[in-house]
Amino acid sequence: MVSKVNEYENGLHHFENACRQNGLSITPQRIAIFKELASSSEHPSAAVIFRKIREYYDNISLDTVNRTLLTFHEIGLAKVVESSGDPKRFDPNLALHHHFRCVKCGKIVDFENAAYDALEIPRAIQKKFVIREKRVHLEGFCDTCRSPDG
């Protein structure tokens, strides 16, 4: 078992390498944003990350958070998750996995499934398009939203 500390350090090293390889300087803002995203499992929006960082970093700007999250996406440090309009949601989990999204509260939940992972891209699609992501997307009501009201 890998210790938490090592996981954490590995994450930071990955981040620093990715920045260096892409000619991006390593700023306190980028570090804070990376840490916040990496330690999150709720597929946060830029605004959510912004508010969390603001708790201890009193003048980081929302623009920087937005710009940086998009940069992370470009250099492969983060993914942008499928939503339905509404704010963009970011994902630090780069491994192949799948999503359930609650149409009521917007919660996005990861899950793993070997059969889903094994799906092949249809020939006709492969010929025509360059595929970068393949995910199964489930939608419905989560455990919290399913019962009382709606």
Add this chain to the structure above:
Amino acid sequence: MVSKVNEYENGLHHFENACRQNGLSITPQRIAIFKELASSSEHPSAAVIFRKIREYYDNISLDTVNRTLLTFHEIGLAKVVESSGDPKRFDPNLALHHHFRCVKCGKIVDFENAAYDALEIPRAIQKKFVIREKRVHLEGFCDTCRSPDG
């Protein structure tokens, strides 16, 4: 083979029945929006539909188009397609099918695939959530965006 006219009439009947069953009156605006959506295969946003209808219907409001598309979704006449932030995209195709989305130009393309259709919802997910939609989501670069620039 069903004639175009019949398909069209069936669509309109379906629309009218859905409205009646839900206590919604059949207004010229709703008819125009339904026709425009039903005859589209590009998964249009509200703004796109609004602009098309404006070409011949000179004072329909954007608010009505937005509100109506959401209503259509509620009463099962349309689906809201998975995107990545950015404007909501609507889908008149109620049949089980799957999507490719170009990350550059935003184009969303339908495709059918029996293996994808046959995917089962994992036990653990079924127990916890109420599933309403199941789709495979592919992402990448479309035929137009793949080549020259990047």
Add this chain to the structure above:
DNA sequence: AATTATATTGGACTAAATCCTATGTGTCAA
């Protein structure tokens, strides 16, 4: 044709995201 509940309009408002430019700071080479 009159009634009434529902729907639409258009402008105001809110929220998300991007743009702009003056200021600040990581990085690298001396």
Add this chain to the structure above:
DNA sequence: TTGACACATAGGATTTAGTCCAATATAATT
């Protein structure tokens, strides 16, 4: 270690998407 510079950020302005609201219009029913 310092200095120079290219790159990055802050914060305010702007753009864009979506919603709200109150006055007006109209579909459905009688």
